Amino acid sequence: MSDHYIKMVQGGGGMIVNGISHKEGMMEEEEEKEFDQQMIHKTILVGDSGVGKTSLLVQFDQHKFQPGSFSATVGIGFTNKVVDVDGTKVKLQIWDTAGQERFRSITHAYYRDAHALLLLYDITSKSSFDNIRAWLSEIREYAQDDVVIMLLGNKADSTQERRVRREDGEKLAKDHGVAFMETSAKTGMNVELAFMAIARDLKNKQTRNPNDPKFCLEEYVDQEKQKSGCCG
Numbered sequence: 001m002s003d004h005y006i007k008m009v010q011g012g013g014g015m016i017v018n019g020i021s022h023k024e025g026m027m028e029e030e031e032e033k034e035f036d037q038q039m040i041h042k043t044i045l046v047g048d049s050g051v052g053k054t055s056l057l058v059q060f061d062q063h064k065f066q067p068g069s070f071s072a073t074v075g076i077g078f079t080n081k082v083v084d085v086d087g088t089k090v091k092l093q094i095w096d097t098a099g100q101e102r103f104r105s106i107t108h109a110y111y112r113d114a115h116a117l118l119l120l121y122d123i124t125s126k127s128s129f130d131n132i133r134a135w136l137s138e139i140r141e142y143a144q145d146d147v148v149i150m151l152l153g154n155k156a157d158s159t160q161e162r163r164v165r166r167e168d169g170e171k172l173a174k175d176h177g178v179a180f181m182e183t184s185a186k187t188g189m190n191v192e193l194a195f196m197a198i199a200r201d202l203k204n205k206q207t208r209n210p211n212d213p214k215f216c217l218e219e220y221v222d223q224e225k226q227k228s229g230c231c232g
Contacts, residue, residue, distance in 0.1 A: 037154050040091040041202045043195075044110055046135055047120035048128040049098065052154040055185035056120065057096050060195050065186045089206070090199045111142035116149070116198045121169075123153045123182065124161040127167070136176055148201050148217065149178040149212040156189055179217045181225065193228070197221050 045053040061079055078095045094115075109196055113115075119135055121128040132151065139149065153169045166182055171181030179197065183190040197220055206216035216220045 019126070039088070039203060039206055040093060040117040042095065042110075042113060042200070043092050043106075043116040043118065043198060044095045044097060044114045045118050045120065046097055046107065046139070048122070048125070048131055049126070050073055051120045051122040051128050052185045053120055054096050055120075056152070056154060056191060056194075057094055059185045059188055059191045061094075065188075075119070081195070083196060085196070085200050085203045088203055090203050092195065092199055096194075108138065108142045111139060111147075112144070114140070114143055114147055115202055117143065117147055118150050118152055118194060118198065119153045119178075120154050121164065122155050123164045123169075124155055124158050124167075126163045127174075129153075129164045132172060146205075148205075149196060150189075150194060150198060150221075151176075151178050151180045152194060153180070153182040154185060157184040157186045179221045188232075190225075193221070193224055195215065197224065 045057060047053060055065060057079060061081055078093055081092045081094060083090050083092065095110055097110065106161065117139055119132065119139070121132055123129075136149075139147070151169065152172045153164060153166065168181055181190050181194060183194055185191060197217060200220065201215055203215045208215065
């Protein structure tokens with residue numbers, strides 16, 4: 001179940017609500033009353049412009065890919081998604097951010113209360129990968145110390161245009177102590193896994209007893225990829 005998608009408009013500070021009627025909004029509000037006890041976690045998609053953040057979100061939320069249908073995100077927007085983790089309803093409030101330099105100050109403000117960050121690069125763009133270190137520096141500066149971070153090499157379906165080796169993504173993630181996988185917003189490869197792994201980590205952080213073993217996101221991701229037979 002997902003809420004409407006809202007985007008901030010540059011300059012005016014107003015909001016445009018897309019793709020939802022008043023009736024649909026009322027129905028969703030009634031449905032959400034069923035989840036009074038759900039956990040709500042702010043999850044932010046970050047990375048250079050054009051790496052596929054919006055497409056990744058739409059694939060996870062609506063299970064579809066619309067090539068060429070998205071212009072560069074202006075400002076910041078969000079959608080809500082309720083997922084089930086071992087019988088517990090977890091609500092991800094997923095924020096899609098603009099990757100352009102002129103919007104960085106807006107993005108910085110949203111880091112502060114983020115519970116999780118999905119950091120994307122495009123495997124066909126070496127520059128988007130090279131900029132990951134700068135993104136990580138910003139995250140370390142502005143986000144909470146315990147924020148959950150996952151690195152995603154997106155557009156993994158574009159094998160002929162690949163410019164970044166999977167091994168390089170794995171090494172960078174290991175060097176910075178974050179989980180890693182390659183994804184494809186086009187085919188859906190690892191998209192569900194990425195968001196569900198984040199949801200599971202956040203759920204475990206909130207409900208884990210002091211004596212319970214600590215959940216390791218990196219290990220969980222590796223195990224799930226092996227189960228699915230996916231090397232991403």
